Amino acid sequence: xxxTRQSKKVIPGFxxxxxxxxxxxxxxxxxxxxxxxxxxxxxxxxxxxxxxxxARVLSSYxxxxxxxxxxxxxxxVFGTILAWVLVRYRFPGRRLIDGLIELPFALxxxxxxxxxxxxxxxxxxxxQPLSHLGISVAYTKVGIVxxxxxxxxxFMVRSVQPVLEQLSPDYEEAGRTLGAGSFTIFRKIVLPExxxxxxxxxxxxxxxxxGEYGSVIFIAGNKPFQTEIAPLMIVTxxxxxxxxxxxxxxxxxxxxxxxxxxxxxxxxxxxxxxxxN
Amino acid sequence: MFVELKEISKRFGxxxxxxxxxxxxxxxxxxxxxGPSGSGKTTILRMIAGLETPDSGDIFLDGQSITRLEPSRRxxxxxxxxxxxxxxxxxxxxxxxxxxTQKTPRAKIKEKIxxxxxxxxxxxxxxxxxxxxxGGQKQRVAFARALAPNPRILLLDEPFAAIDAKVRRxxxxxxxxxxxxxxxxxxxxxxxxxxxxxxxxxxxVTNSGRVEQxxxxxxxxxxxxxxxxxxxxxxxxxxxxxxxxxxxxxxPRESECAVRPEFIRLYAQGEPIQLENTVQDGQxxxxxxxxxxLQVTVSVRGFSLATGYxxxxxxxxxxxxxxxxxxxxxxFKEGKAELVGNRLLAxxxxxxxxxx
Amino acid sequence: MPPSQxxxxxxxxxxxxxxxxxxxxxxxxxxxxxxxLVMPLLVVVTQxxxxxWANFARAVTDTFTVKALxxxxxxxxxxxxxxxxxxxxxxxxxxxxxxxxxxxxxxMIDLPFAVSPIIAGLIFILTYGRLGWTHSFLEAHNLKxxxxxxxxxxxxxxxxxxxxxxxxxxxxxxxxxxxxQAAVLMGAGFFRTFFYVTLPHIRWALVYxxxxxxxxxxxxxxxxxxxxxxxxxxxxxxxxHIEILYNEHHYREAFAVSAILVITSIVILTARSVVERIAKxxxxxxxx
Numbered sequence: 001x002x003x004t005r006q007s008k009k010v011i012p013g014f015x016x017x018x019x020x021x022x023x024x025x026x027x028x029x030x031x032x033x034x035x036x037x038x039x040x041x042x043x044x045x046x047x048x049x050x051x052x053x054x055a056r057v058l059s060s061y062x063x064x065x066x067x068x069x070x071x072x073x074x075x076x077v078f079g080t081i082l083a084w085v086l087v088r089y090r091f092p093g094r095r096l097i098d099g100l101i102e103l104p105f106a107l108x109x110x111x112x113x114x115x116x117x118x119x120x121x122x123x124x125x126x127x128q129p130l131s132h133l134g135i136s137v138a139y140t141k142v143g144i145v146x147x148x149x150x151x152x153x154x155f156m157v158r159s160v161q162p163v164l165e166q167l168s169p170d171y172e173e174a175g176r177t178l179g180a181g182s183f184t185i186f187r188k189i190v191l192p193e194x195x196x197x198x199x200x201x202x203x204x205x206x207x208x209x210x211g212e213y214g215s216v217i218f219i220a221g222n223k224p225f226q227t228e229i230a231p232l233m234i235v236t237x238x239x240x241x242x243x244x245x246x247x248x249x250x251x252x253x254x255x256x257x258x259x260x261x262x263x264x265x266x267x268x269x270x271x272x273x274x275x276x277n
Numbered sequence: 278m279f280v281e282l283k284e285i286s287k288r289f290g291x292x293x294x295x296x297x298x299x300x301x302x303x304x305x306x307x308x309x310x311x312g313p314s315g316s317g318k319t320t321i322l323r324m325i326a327g328l329e330t331p332d333s334g335d336i337f338l339d340g341q342s343i344t345r346l347e348p349s350r351r352x353x354x355x356x357x358x359x360x361x362x363x364x365x366x367x368x369x370x371x372x373x374x375x376x377x378t379q380k381t382p383r384a385k386i387k388e389k390i391x392x393x394x395x396x397x398x399x400x401x402x403x404x405x406x407x408x409x410x411x412g413g414q415k416q417r418v419a420f421a422r423a424l425a426p427n428p429r430i431l432l433l434d435e436p437f438a439a440i441d442a443k444v445r446r447x448x449x450x451x452x453x454x455x456x457x458x459x460x461x462x463x464x465x466x467x468x469x470x471x472x473x474x475x476x477x478x479x480x481x482v483t484n485s486g487r488v489e490q491x492x493x494x495x496x497x498x499x500x501x502x503x504x505x506x507x508x509x510x511x512x513x514x515x516x517x518x519x520x521x522x523x524x525x526x527x528x529p530r531e532s533e534c535a536v537r538p539e540f541i542r543l544y545a546q547g548e549p550i551q552l553e554n555t556v557q558d559g560q561x562x563x564x565x566x567x568x569x570x571l572q573v574t575v576s577v578r579g580f581s582l583a584t585g586y587x588x589x590x591x592x593x594x595x596x597x598x599x600x601x602x603x604x605x606x607x608x609f610k611e612g613k614a615e616l617v618g619n620r621l622l623a624x625x626x627x628x629x630x631x632x633x
Numbered sequence: 634m635p636p637s638q639x640x641x642x643x644x645x646x647x648x649x650x651x652x653x654x655x656x657x658x659x660x661x662x663x664x665x666x667x668x669x670l671v672m673p674l675l676v677v678v679t680q681x682x683x684x685x686w687a688n689f690a691r692a693v694t695d696t697f698t699v700k701a702l703x704x705x706x707x708x709x710x711x712x713x714x715x716x717x718x719x720x721x722x723x724x725x726x727x728x729x730x731x732x733x734x735x736x737x738x739x740x741m742i743d744l745p746f747a748v749s750p751i752i753a754g755l756i757f758i759l760t761y762g763r764l765g766w767t768h769s770f771l772e773a774h775n776l777k778x779x780x781x782x783x784x785x786x787x788x789x790x791x792x793x794x795x796x797x798x799x800x801x802x803x804x805x806x807x808x809x810x811x812x813x814q815a816a817v818l819m820g821a822g823f824f825r826t827f828f829y830v831t832l833p834h835i836r837w838a839l840v841y842x843x844x845x846x847x848x849x850x851x852x853x854x855x856x857x858x859x860x861x862x863x864x865x866x867x868x869x870x871x872x873x874h875i876e877i878l879y880n881e882h883h884y885r886e887a888f889a890v891s892a893i894l895v896i897t898s899i900v901i902l903t904a905r906s907v908v909e910r911i912a913k914x915x916x917x918x919x920x921x
Contacts, residue, residue, distance in 0.1 A: 009730050010327065010328050010329075010348055010814060010817055011729045011730065011810060011813045011814065011817055011826065012817065012821075012822055012823040012826065013725060013726075013729070013823035013826070013827065014726060014729075014730055016722070016823065017722040017723070017725040017726035018726045020718070020719065020722040021719065021722050021723045021726050021727075021738070024715075024719045024722075024723075025723075025738070025741050025742065025794075028787065028790055028791050028794060029741050029742075029744055029745065029791065029794065030741065031760060032756035032757055032759070032760045032791070033744070033756055035756060035759045035760035035765060035766065036752075036755065036756045036759050036760075038759075038766065039759045039764070078661075078665050081658055081661055081662055081665075082662050082665065082666070084658065085658050085659055085661075085662040086662075089655060089658070089659055091659050093663065095906075097662065097663070097666050098906075099902050099903070099905075099906045100666060100670045100671070100902070101670075102902060102905065103670050103674075103898065103902060104670075105845065105848060105849070106845075106848040106852075106898035106899075106901045106902050106905075107673075107674075107852065107894070107895065107898045108851065108852025108853075108854060108871070108872045108875075108891075108894050108898070109852060109854045109855070109872070110852070110854045110872040110873075110875050110876055110891075111677065111852070111872070111875065111891040111894050111895060111898075112673060114677075114875065114879050114887060114888070114891060115673035115674070115676050115677045115891070116673055118676055118680060118884070118888075119672055119673060119676050124676075125672065125676065126668070126672065149669065150669055150670075150673070153669065153670075182651055182654070207747060210749065211748065211749025211750060211751070211752070211855075212749075212750075212855075213749065213750055213751050213854065213855035213858075214750070214854030214855050214858075214872065218876075218879065231749050231750075231751040231752075231855065234749075234751045234752070234755060235751060235858075235859065238755065238758065238859060241763075243758070243759060243762070243764050246755060247755070247759065250749075250751075250752045250755055253749055253752065254748065254752060257747045257748065257749065258747060260747075261743075261746075261747040326818060327818075328814055328818075348817055348818050349817055349818060349819070349820040349821075353818055354818075355814075355815065355818045357811050357814070357815060359811060361811035361812050361814065361815040362812075363812055363815075363816075363829070363830055364812070364833070364834070365833035365834070366829070374816065374819055374821070374829075375819030375820060378819055378820040378821045378822075378825060379820060422815075422819075426819060426820070
């Protein structure tokens, strides 16, 4: 038996690496995820529906979805502009910006949370001028959107950037020789190439935004029915030791994330179809 | 027999890569596995190396079954199509790799590598990395690396495919010389018939997973066993219902045959014809200058046949009518190819007279 | 993100741009970066040092801060080491062989990216907590995982599982297996093949992914917050410690501790850029 297997896997180390990989995934991913599934299975369907459609929970879903969607949409605009500028133009500070793009990945979310909060309170550097205009950021949904925009910015830029880099100037030149104007070239030639990457970045940003906790809870103010996000609902249930209810809320969130991740995979497969070789 | 394959079969999912492949080679032979892409030739080579496992059948090397032996124990030197040189090692380290795994003493490694480097003529490049070498140099390094651990047999997967045409010719001669110098049994895979004919002592022709014929190049050329070999080796035109041709009236209906350029003789207008009853009319369809000869396509009784025409003879023009004689054809019958001569010729057209 | 392997020479010079649009876009980018990325860093630094160096020094040398730092470092080292080893073995067994269920395995490795950090914490509570099926066993052997350091380490490992594997898998896939097969035919075993043949190809991707993994492991908040139990001096990591200080209105101290993490993340970003540049250079050289 081992003979046939060995000769099938010519390169050595299959048993060793597969063993480590499976045990690791089993221990850190499978067992905990199955434990949650078991916990969820103990709840009756009625209970799950009851918890997951509780008015306060429902409003937290709305806040989470709405704010994540908005933040991802903002990044579609600014993230694409940033990617474009970083790839196409040379100007002082370009390298610095390129390095800073990943700051939201490197900076602990709690630090981002308190920093953004202190910037946008009525006494903050940005919050004060805005408060004169009657806009408050911290402790409102605007604050949540701000935090999520910060956190999910790199997803968009890093999805679009490589596509722009690979985009050969030949296409645009071909468009230009055919007499197309700059805007037409962008709309007809560049935009279709970017679309899959933008969609991927958007979905990744949306998924991350839905689950984000650390940066949001400081700036959100966490007022019930107004600025409570879905992950916070899990935490409050846990703090009350209502594990079943926490699981029910979590299951709904997981479902949403999986749907988004599934979409991302489909998009990437579709995008890959257009790539030669 | 030094290398022997017995009824080797291998499938990948629904695809049958090889179907009961058998052949054998004597020690010291330089053999070519020749076939179109997807014919199973690379799979056969990789199974000999142990990089793939046959589903059934047996492989023998020097009388010992190696079918279940680990690849590293088979004593095989393998030259990959893209050389697979270790990119982060120098030429010296690349060649030394196999010797180090055999725990060869350091001094001996050095001696052996210097010997190999002077053999391949790259003594000065020992410290270079693969990225700093030309295609031909990489090929030579891959060859030396495969030979370093003293393998019993050398396998080469499309050894000239990644090299540009000019250097390829040079390398063929070089490889041929090296292998006859070292007298090591070698098998190389190729899809290029001229490469196989020029380089190999023996050719194993594969087609859709089967071995069509095994033999010396001249044998395959002169006596192709199957329609596939008749078409694949040398240049030939395959025609159907060739009973229409003068001298082949006995051909069964609907049957096919292959006609080689040298089986056809053209008589320009006014040229004397020895046997008037053996010729038929043909029209010149196209003429192409090939240097030593004219490449002619002639339409004969509805068939378009390709042949050569010496520049020393009376000139031809497109559209001109000529007389055409066919000496012989390879008639296809139930998957076999067989030489059939023009029945009107004295010797039956069968005397395919040349000796090497 | 692996360093891009394309070099476009003169790509910009071939494009004619409308200077107004170009400048407008650059200004928008600079403003956006300033507002969203630079200001948060500046506010942390000014708040941290706003009350003088002495206050800062006192805040960061506070016993609880030091203990939180120790736990953070311990967690990070363990999580990064474990995930590096895992990432290498997973990338190896997912790219050097073909078998059924490979894409399922990749999905499982990706899973932590799709899961909210809060859920990542929750699953460990449900496994090892009071209601978990392992609870009686843990109780009997006097083992504590949830609301203790092991839980924090495990939650951190979970959220950072994909980092190394995800970075190395594409590099190995793109390279194929010819070199390893050549090594095997010359009699090399697993370790020789891995260290001499494979590792040189992936070393920069490895360094790069370890850097990013470290950043995430150090800064993880949500998952750790759920499993920590918030025991000061025992189960607090630096991010959790910042939360406590902030919620207790010790703003100066909170920002002082944050400044440590800000500096760390700037170091990490710089290292990332440097590694990316070196790797790019090397790729260009070997393409030659």
